[in-house]
Amino acid sequence: MDGKASAELLTKVRSENPVIHHITNYVTVNDCANITICVGASPVMADSPDEVEEMVKIAGALVLNIGTLNKELVESMLIAGKAANDLDIPVILDPVGVGATRLRTDSALRIIDELKISVIKGNAGEIGVLAGEKATVRGVDSGTLEGSFAGVALKCSELTGAVVAISGEKDIVTDGKTVLSIENGHYMMGNLSGTGCMAASLSGAFAAVSGNYVESTASALSLFGLCGEKASVYAKGPYSYRTGICDELFRLKPVELAVDAKIKDITGNLE
Amino acid sequence: MDGKASAELLTKVRSENPVIHHITNYVTVNDCANITICVGASPVMADSPDEVEEMVKIAGALVLNIGTLNKELVESMLIAGKAANDLDIPVILDPVGVGATRLRTDSALRIIDELKISVIKGNAGEIGVLAGEKATVRGVDSGTLEGSFAGVALKCSELTGAVVAISGEKDIVTDGKTVLSIENGHYMMGNLSGTGCMAASLSGAFAAVSGNYVESTASALSLFGLCGEKASVYAKGPYSYRTGICDELFRLKPVELAVDAKIKDITGNLE
Amino acid sequence: MDGKASAELLTKVRSENPVIHHITNYVTVNDCANITICVGASPVMADSPDEVEEMVKIAGALVLNIGTLNKELVESMLIAGKAANDLDIPVILDPVGVGATRLRTDSALRIIDELKISVIKGNAGEIGVLAGEKATVRGVDSGTLEGSFAGVALKCSELTGAVVAISGEKDIVTDGKTVLSIENGHYMMGNLSGTGCMAASLSGAFAAVSGNYVESTASALSLFGLCGEKASVYAKGPYSYRTGICDELFRLKPVELAVDAKIKDITGNLE
Numbered sequence: 001m002d003g004k005a006s007a008e009l010l011t012k013v014r015s016e017n018p019v020i021h022h023i024t025n026y027v028t029v030n031d032c033a034n035i036t037i038c039v040g041a042s043p044v045m046a047d048s049p050d051e052v053e054e055m056v057k058i059a060g061a062l063v064l065n066i067g068t069l070n071k072e073l074v075e076s077m078l079i080a081g082k083a084a085n086d087l088d089i090p091v092i093l094d095p096v097g098v099g100a101t102r103l104r105t106d107s108a109l110r111i112i113d114e115l116k117i118s119v120i121k122g123n124a125g126e127i128g129v130l131a132g133e134k135a136t137v138r139g140v141d142s143g144t145l146e147g148s149f150a151g152v153a154l155k156c157s158e159l160t161g162a163v164v165a166i167s168g169e170k171d172i173v174t175d176g177k178t179v180l181s182i183e184n185g186h187y188m189m190g191n192l193s194g195t196g197c198m199a200a201s202l203s204g205a206f207a208a209v210s211g212n213y214v215e216s217t218a219s220a221l222s223l224f225g226l227c228g229e230k231a232s233v234y235a236k237g238p239y240s241y242r243t244g245i246c247d248e249l250f251r252l253k254p255v256e257l258a259v260d261a262k263i264k265d266i267t268g269n270l271e
Numbered sequence: 272m273d274g275k276a277s278a279e280l281l282t283k284v285r286s287e288n289p290v291i292h293h294i295t296n297y298v299t300v301n302d303c304a305n306i307t308i309c310v311g312a313s314p315v316m317a318d319s320p321d322e323v324e325e326m327v328k329i330a331g332a333l334v335l336n337i338g339t340l341n342k343e344l345v346e347s348m349l350i351a352g353k354a355a356n357d358l359d360i361p362v363i364l365d366p367v368g369v370g371a372t373r374l375r376t377d378s379a380l381r382i383i384d385e386l387k388i389s390v391i392k393g394n395a396g397e398i399g400v401l402a403g404e405k406a407t408v409r410g411v412d413s414g415t416l417e418g419s420f421a422g423v424a425l426k427c428s429e430l431t432g433a434v435v436a437i438s439g440e441k442d443i444v445t446d447g448k449t450v451l452s453i454e455n456g457h458y459m460m461g462n463l464s465g466t467g468c469m470a471a472s473l474s475g476a477f478a479a480v481s482g483n484y485v486e487s488t489a490s491a492l493s494l495f496g497l498c499g500e501k502a503s504v505y506a507k508g509p510y511s512y513r514t515g516i517c518d519e520l521f522r523l524k525p526v527e528l529a530v531d532a533k534i535k536d537i538t539g540n541l542e
Numbered sequence: 543m544d545g546k547a548s549a550e551l552l553t554k555v556r557s558e559n560p561v562i563h564h565i566t567n568y569v570t571v572n573d574c575a576n577i578t579i580c581v582g583a584s585p586v587m588a589d590s591p592d593e594v595e596e597m598v599k600i601a602g603a604l605v606l607n608i609g610t611l612n613k614e615l616v617e618s619m620l621i622a623g624k625a626a627n628d629l630d631i632p633v634i635l636d637p638v639g640v641g642a643t644r645l646r647t648d649s650a651l652r653i654i655d656e657l658k659i660s661v662i663k664g665n666a667g668e669i670g671v672l673a674g675e676k677a678t679v680r681g682v683d684s685g686t687l688e689g690s691f692a693g694v695a696l697k698c699s700e701l702t703g704a705v706v707a708i709s710g711e712k713d714i715v716t717d718g719k720t721v722l723s724i725e726n727g728h729y730m731m732g733n734l735s736g737t738g739c740m741a742a743s744l745s746g747a748f749a750a751v752s753g754n755y756v757e758s759t760a761s762a763l764s765l766f767g768l769c770g771e772k773a774s775v776y777a778k779g780p781y782s783y784r785t786g787i788c789d790e791l792f793r794l795k796p797v798e799l800a801v802d803a804k805i806k807d808i809t810g811n812l813e
Contacts, residue, residue, distance in 0.1 A: 026297040026568045027575050027587050033298050033464040038509055043464065044368070045298050048341035050376040058371065070590035099594035100600070125806070191792065193575040193585065237789025238580055247508025250462065304569050304735040309780055314735065315639070316569050319612035320644040329642070505803045518779025521733065 001180070006219035007254035009206050017239045018060025018208035020201060023047045023077050025067025025096065028194030031242070032063075035198040038249040039223070041205040047073060052080035060208030062089055063200050064111065066104055067096040074107045090118035090130030090207040093162070094200035098122070099129035104196035112160050118191045118213050120156065121165040121200050124149055132145025137210035150179050161183030163213040165221060167199060174217045179270060183262040186232040188241050199224050222261040227252060229260075272451070272530030277490035278525035285311030289331025289479035291472060294318045294348050296338025296367065299465030302513070303334075306469040309520040310494070312476035318344060323351035327428035329392050331479030333360055334471050335382065337365040337375055343379045352386035361478040365471035370391070378416070383431050389484050391427065392436040392471050395420055421450050421541045434484040438470060442492045446485045451542065453489055454533040455496025457503040459512050461542035470495050482493035493532040498523060500531075543561050543722070545803030548761035549796035551748050556582030560602025560745060560750035565589045565619050566670060567609025567638065570736030573784070574605070577740040580791040581765070583747040589615060594622035604631055604752030605742050608646055608651065623657035632749040634661035636706070636742035640664070643673035644728040654702050660755050662698065663707040663742050666691055673698035676732060692721050692812045700812045705755040713763045717756045724760055725804040726767025728774040741766050765801040767792060771802075 018044045020175075022032055029045055037044035046055040049072065056062050062084040064077045072245025084091050093109040108130065111117070120130065131152045149172045156174035157164040166172045171182040189195045202224050206216035230252075231244025290313045293303055300316055307314035317326040320343065327333050328333045333355040336347045355362050366379040379401065382388070390399065399406025402423045420443045428435040428447035437443045442453040473495050477487035495516075501523075502515025561584045564574055571587060576584035588597040591614065598604050602607045604626040606619045626633050637650040650672065653659070662672065670677025671692045677719040691714045699718035713724040731737045744766050748758035766787075772794075773786025 006339050027571050027589070029573060030301060030464065034509060037462055037464055044371075045296070046368075046372070047337055047339060048374060050342060051372040053338070054372040068587055068589065069593070071592060097588075100586075101596040102595075103590060191579055193572065193579055222586040225590070234790075237785075237792035238576055239785040239788040242509075243510040243514065243785065246510040247506075250508040269356075300569050301572060301735065308733055308735055313644075316567070316610055317639075317643070318610065319645060321613060322611070322643040323641040325645075474558060514781040514785065516780075517781040518777075519594035 001042065001215050001218065001262060003258040003263065004263045005215060006222055006263065007258035009210055009216060009219045010049060010223060010254045010257055012209040013205050016209050016237065017042055018205060019044055019058050020061050020063060020204045020208065021046065021056045021059035021080065021247060022063045023073060023080060024063065024065035026199065027067055028197040030121055031194040032140050032197050032201045033250065035246055036201050037206060038246045041200055047076050049079055051077045052076045053083045056080045056083045056089065057087065059089055061092060061202040061204035063074065063092045063094065065094040065096055065197055067106060067197065069104055069107055077111055081111065090213065091203045092119045092121065092200055092207060093117045094158050094197060095120065095122050095130060098126045100134065105129065117160060117162040118207055119163045119165065119203055119217050120160060121167065121203055121217065123196065124166050124168055127156050127164060127166045132140050148270065150174065150266065154179065163217055165217050167196060167221065168226060171221045173214055173221065174213045178214055178265065179267045180214060181264050181266045182218055182222045183199055184222045184229060188226040188232050188235065189228045192238045192242055204250065218263050222263050223253045223257055226257060226260050272431045272486050272489065272534060274529040275485055275531045276486060276523065277493055277534065278529035279485060280481055281494060281525045282475050283480040285482050286421065288313055289476060290315055290329050291334060291475045291479065292317065292327045292330035292351065293334045293336065293467065293472065294323065294344065294351060295334065298338055299468040300500065302355065302465045303468050303472045306517060306520065307472050307476060309517045310473055310476050312479065318347050320347045320350055323347045326516045327351045327360065328358065329363055330360055332363060332475035332534035334363045334408045334475040336365040336471060337378060338468065340375055340378055340418055349385055350380055352382065356387045361484065362386055363390045363475045363478060364388045364488050366391065366393050366397050366401060367467065369397045370406065376400065383488060387430060388433040389478055390434045390436065390474055390488050391431060392438065392474055392488065394467065395437050398427050398435060398437045399423050400431060416515055419541065420525060421537065425450065426504055434488055435471045436488050438467060438492065444485055444489045444492065449485055449536065451485060451489045451495045451537045452535050452537045455493045455498060455500060457499040459503050462508045474511055488529055489534050493534050497528060497531050543757050543760065543805060545800040545805065547757060548764055548803045548805065549714045549800035551752055551758060551761045551801055552635055552765060552796045553582045554751040555747050558751050559584055560747060561586055561599045562603050562605060562746045562750065563588065563593065563601035563602050563622065564605045564607065564743065565615060565622060566605065566607035566739065568577060568734055569609055570739040572768045573736040574739050574743045577788060577791065578743050578747060580685065580788045581747050583746055585751065589618050591618045591621055594618045595625045596632065598625045599629065601631055602632060603746035605634045605746040607636040607739055607742060608649060609739065611649055619653055620656055623653065627658045632755065634663065634742055634746045634749060635659045636739060637662065637664050637668050637672060638728065640668045641677065647671065654765055659702060659704040660706045660749055661707065661745055662702060663709065663745055663759065666708050669698050669706060669708045673701060690692050690812065692716065692808065696721065705759055707759050707763060708740060709763065715760045715763065716758055719720050719787050720756055720807065721809045722756060723808045724767060725762045726764045726771060728770040730774050730777065731770045734780045734784055760805050764805050765799055768799060768802050
């Protein structure tokens, strides 16, 4: 795929304005809501087991994020996820901190087991844990992984049946066959809480208007990284950087994404 | 009423610094707290059923917002609301997403039924649902309504006994007799999560220092819209716009509101 | 102590990058996470009783903040606190709004009773309540206290065994013997929700790399105040001020803290 396809998806998000239902953490939820608006979609946050089944029915995608997990939230995620599966609404899973505690690991595995997940997006440590690799997760915002990111993403995709994205200096996206690398982004994005969560929200917005989740996820990550590049020029620290990223996203023209997306098919060329 | 009356209320908020007790959602709660400070009042967020009755007793107003509802929150809202009613503390209801799920609709109707609500503030779709009109609510941030906004606001006010405000391009506020329209604001306010919630917080701050909830609500909405106009001049996107709105509110002089408030009595002149 | 010692601690925070586990409120949690990153540490927010014991084991400090309290959170705080105590991980308590409701007072006293708290940081009213003084707490963001701040801090420290910090125009920090005053800061910090909570997060980050909690807490408060001074030069209101404070913190050089910290030992010189 190329930047032009990503630009077309962005145009589609803005014209279709899909509702993105989030069941997410209370740390970065405001940024998730606002980034969803900035890209042109419409956020809904609802997590009571008494309403998620109804709410997800109006959604174009469901984003599940386990950043501040508890047992009731898992229950809500499963209820909403089953309803989404029945309606063929794509489900994005952000397994924040999986591997750090048994609650997170058991819950993520249960979600993957009981639901059909369209896209799993995590950092290297989180995806490594899900792939059964030697990986360490330190809290929620970092992790290390031995071995090739692409190899681990492929293995995780094989095990889960989902499109898998590893965010990092280079992002990797794969459906188990095609492997894309995305080289947009800036190191400052690692100095801001919630960039991973926001990337998952954007992945939901793009999945809502596309049947090809490798392309939609790669487009979302490329777009987010591109906004990170643009804002890095004038940001003075993490807070002005956040402001810049979101403002840039809001006014970015699809043609800019068409030109500046750095998405490469590396399927036949894995390191 | 005119802008001068609004300016006097703003001065009163700043000198009396009322505590505004919020039971609200976890998406926009930080903006609600900060906007309350920016206008000159003092926010308290407390939602445990074990403390809301005590907390509301020190408050000048109680703001109930059902943006991320669950059954325990409804219980807390009813406990706090009854205590507020006993003490004649005004209660503001923001029925976020009412009509989107049964939990929201049933809870909002129960709150209206069991409590004396001073002000209900919603978008057209939400107020339409409460008025029993043909209205559709799509998630939490939009809704459409057939027919005249003023007519629906009047009907909702009649049914509920509350002052009703519909936020939109023109805001409408009515107590069932007088109908005011407020023409301050800017379309960019629709591109930011939480503007509706923040308007409810401001409505609480103004209600806390006024016995006339039509005037207090119209003043709050006019003030908020005016800050939205001012910040639109230099904002580069939703995040810098939010920063601008709140900063403008903090330093706005009452005389500016006196001059620039666009509040009209349209009682005898409904479309 | 002098600014040089504070600067060395800042350097240590940045090189050791300790994980700071927060069990905190949902109002200011995002700012707590981001300020933790800005200073060079790594935030984790996790509050389910089913995972806090495991999570705290990877932490360098545990921050307990009762800003939006409920019974389950208290339980999680006690579980995490006991695990932290067993591992000699410092525990910071921010008793937000203690004295405003019985739930807050009873919970804070129980936490102090059942756990070994390293640092208690509050405003004058909150610390006054814990010291059994004539103090009034109005909601969560203000309080008044009769008598000398240093005297009350000393008394609270004696009663609790913790290092006690009172934030205010001048901050006071004492371990019951040494009394330090910190004169960095700016009045605008009182016009922003969450500055108290952020100060507690920073106190946690510094405690994680120091065995001397008087010095670590004074350093954290001095650093935060210094960033508040710097941002005050160009801020236009509370939101741009928050952006400024956090951005300044991110790029502040230790040498600046060494030079501009205003920490005085007033032990023999109490008012």
